[in-house]
Amino acid sequence: MRPTILVTGSSGQLGFELLRALAPLGKVHAPVRAEFDLARPERMQAWLDRVRPDIIVNAAAYTAVDQAESKQALAFALNAAAPELMARWAGAHGALMVQYSTDYVFDGSKSGRYVETDVPGTRMIYGASKLAGEQAVLAHAPRSLVLRVGWLFSAFGNNFLHTILRLALERTSLSIVADQIGTPTSTQLVADVTAHMLSASLSGKLSEPWGIYHVSASGEASWHEYARHIVHELTLDGVKLACAEADVLAIGSSDWPTPASRPANSRLDCSKLAQNFDLNLPHWHEGVSYALAQLLRSGALRNTRWTQGARRKL
Numbered sequence: 001m002r003p004t005i006l007v008t009g010s011s012g013q014l015g016f017e018l019l020r021a022l023a024p025l026g027k028v029h030a031p032v033r034a035e036f037d038l039a040r041p042e043r044m045q046a047w048l049d050r051v052r053p054d055i056i057v058n059a060a061a062y063t064a065v066d067q068a069e070s071k072q073a074l075a076f077a078l079n080a081a082a083p084e085l086m087a088r089w090a091g092a093h094g095a096l097m098v099q100y101s102t103d104y105v106f107d108g109s110k111s112g113r114y115v116e117t118d119v120p121g122t123r124m125i126y127g128a129s130k131l132a133g134e135q136a137v138l139a140h141a142p143r144s145l146v147l148r149v150g151w152l153f154s155a156f157g158n159n160f161l162h163t164i165l166r167l168a169l170e171r172t173s174l175s176i177v178a179d180q181i182g183t184p185t186s187t188q189l190v191a192d193v194t195a196h197m198l199s200a201s202l203s204g205k206l207s208e209p210w211g212i213y214h215v216s217a218s219g220e221a222s223w224h225e226y227a228r229h230i231v232h233e234l235t236l237d238g239v240k241l242a243c244a245e246a247d248v249l250a251i252g253s254s255d256w257p258t259p260a261s262r263p264a265n266s267r268l269d270c271s272k273l274a275q276n277f278d279l280n281l282p283h284w285h286e287g288v289s290y291a292l293a294q295l296l297r298s299g300a301l302r303n304t305r306w307t308q309g310a311r312r313k314l
């Protein structure tokens with residue numbers, strides 16, 4: 001029988017891609033916030049008892065990293081208590097669970113890439129709430145996958161790629177932080193990897209697939225290099241920007257203070273994913289190219305100053 005799959009957060013940039021990627025695996029249910037509110041445990045419990053999903057994929061979260069510093073209770077309610085409730089339900093009913101976590105569980109002081117066995121140590125509320133969430137899921141849902149991701153982008157939704165696009169259309173120069181390094185990763189890639197991991201886990205061919213996995217594209221960049229790459233690609237595409245690539249300027253984190261202290265090193269090692277699931281993920285440039293191609297072909301851009309006849313073809 002086709003499994004019943006709950007996808008939370010389907011209005012978000014990752015949840016939206018999961019609807020597409022998980023459809024071949026089963027019957028996907030994507031309740032809106034009014035039906036399945038992470039801040040209302042009794043509603044979540046009632047929904048779970050009524051629909052009884054075989055697989056829970058939790059892409060909903062409190063994702064406002066800076067605001068979390070002043071909204072600690074809300075961040076923990078959504079990022080720790082709500083996943084715990086889902087995990088307890090999954091554990092009690094033999095369901096599978098996928099929980100997304102973040103590179104921000106680490107403090108960024110390691111010189112190399114972070115592996116799954118590195119001890120987390122975060123200096124921000126968002127990271128602490130996500131860490132509590134992953135620990136709760138692992139404790140209560142024996143058949144769970146905790147996927148740590150970072151620097152997510154997509155052609156849709158709020159993310160760095162969109163911010164740079166908007167600013168480069170409006171401003172003649174941009175100042176971007178150059179002393180934080182990570183790997184931009186498309187939500188399409190994370191959704192497709194999730195589908196593959198679930199499919200392989202359900203096949204029964206893997207003896208013990210459960211636990212924490214780091215999932216990111218390959219390669220690395222600072223936010224500054226990432227921004228320059230976006231401007232470079234858009235310029236090649238013939239988009240009339242106010243800002244040239246050379247006018248994307250490097251600044252330090254200290255020049256751009258934020259309420260939450262972000263790690264200098266957000267790079268994740270994905271060897272465990274490659275070894276256990278035979279997946280080697282493409283370079284982040286590929287995801288950016290695809291997202292920009294989607295944007296260029298999007299009807300949503302008709303009323304902007306974007307030029308016609310872009311070089312990119314899907």
Ligand SMILES: NC(=O)c1ccc[n+]([C@@H]2O[C@H](COP(=O)([O-])OP(=O)(O)OC[C@H]3O[C@@H](n4cnc5c(N)ncnc54)[C@H](OP(=O)(O)O)[C@@H]3O)[C@@H](O)[C@H]2O)c1
Nearest residue numbers: 009011012013014037038060061063100102149150151152
């Ligand atoms: N974005 C990143 O760079 C990044 C980095 C590391 C980890 N992650 C993790 O990856 C996952 C997906 O992130 P994302 O970028 O797709 O997030 P997103 O675009 O901000 O979407 C968040 C989703 O959560 C939903 N949500 C928020 N509060 C809710 C509530 N009280 N009840 C039910 N739903 C609620 C939102 O619904 P509404 O539309 O109703 O607000 C939205 O669908 C999250 O676990 C996040 O922590 C993201």
